[in-house]
Amino acid sequence: MEVKMDIIKTVAFVSSTLITLILVLIFVLNWKIFDIAILLAIGVIFIVGSIWGYKQMYSEDD
Numbered sequence: 001m002e003v004k005m006d007i008i009k010t011v012a013f014v015s016s017t018l019i020t021l022i023l024v025l026i027f028v029l030n031w032k033i034f035d036i037a038i039l040l041a042i043g044v045i046f047i048v049g050s051i052w053g054y055k056q057m058y059s060e061d062d
Contacts, residue, residue: 018040022036025039
């Protein structure tokens with residue numbers, strides 16, 4: 001039950017952060033949807049690459 005609550009809190013935090021980021025970029029900085037999509041794609045690539053590198057560095061298959 002504790003793990004499920006942690007997952008729900010994490011999803012809520014990430015969702016609210018992304019929504020806030022997108023709203024600020026659109027309404028405050030006047031970014032276009034295409035520019036936001038590029039920014040989010042770069043972010044996803046960075047996060048996935050970081051996780052992959054972490055797993056490679058600490059893998060047990062040495």
